[in-house]
Amino acid sequence: KYEKIWLTFGIGCLIVFLTVVGVSAFAAGQQPPSCLTTIDPEKVDTTPPFDHPGLVKKGDDEYELNIVVAAFSFTPNAIEIPKGAKVTINVTSKDVIHGFEIPGTNINMMVEPGYVNSLTTTFDKPGEYTILCNEYCGAGHHMMTARIKVV
Ligand code: CUA
CATH class of the missing domain: 2.60.40.420 (Cupredoxins -  blue copper proteins)
Incomplete structure (x- = not known):
């Protein structure tokens, strides 16, 4: 039962992390050559x-x-x-x-x-x-x- 909670928490963190990276890449206007x-x-x-x-x-x-x-x-x-x-x-x-x-x-x-x-x-x-x-x-x-x- 606890494993399921931790797994959900882990996936949640991953989604938050990817969203932050994605948003900052666009919002900050990073322009790769x-x-x-x-x-x-x-x-x-x-x-x-x-x-x-x-x-x-x-x-x-x-x-x-x-x-x-x-x-x-x-x-x-x-x-x-x-x-x-x-x-x-x-x-x-x-x-x-x-x-x-x-x-x-x-x-x-x-x-x-x-x-x-x-x-x-x-x-x-x-x-x-x-x-x-x-x-x-x-x-x-x-x-x-x-x-x-x-x-
Ligand atoms: Cu170093 Cu051109």
């Missing part, structure tokens, strides 16, 4: 939008930032973004797996050859931000940085 687009890593330089990497105006206060990543650089490596603008960042790698992290923000993506990884963000605070590669990619890994200036 997406990688739905594929790209030939050998043709990055001739495939739009990466044939002209950089910031592109898409609308009123809306931009697209396309960055080509290769050992050991980000192209472009100095970017100016207007404060408060909605920016969709697309990244792809020409060689191995790299990282794309901006310390002090929630921006942290993997950069994979063959895929375009994207996320949309807004920089609300003006200042200088550093893009870092946080995935070991070879001898020049520690030098792989770029800068974003929010004005």
Whole structure:
């Protein structure tokens, strides 16, 4: 008889736990980086939008930032973004797996050859931000940085 009570209690706890995880995942607006687009890593330089990497105006206060990543650089490596603008960042790698992290923000993506990884963000605070590669990619890994200036 007691076993039945405990079993019910156990299942109840499990349901509560799953509900909390499910609700917080949606309510908190967790947005995992997406990688739905594929790209030939050998043709990055001739495939739009990466044939002209950089910031592109898409609308009123809306931009697209396309960055080509290769050992050991980000192209472009100095970017100016207007404060408060909605920016969709697309990244792809020409060689191995790299990282794309901006310390002090929630921006942290993997950069994979063959895929375009994207996320949309807004920089609300003006200042200088550093893009870092946080995935070991070879001898020049520690030098792989770029800068974003929010004005
Ligand atoms: Cu690129 Cu580490």
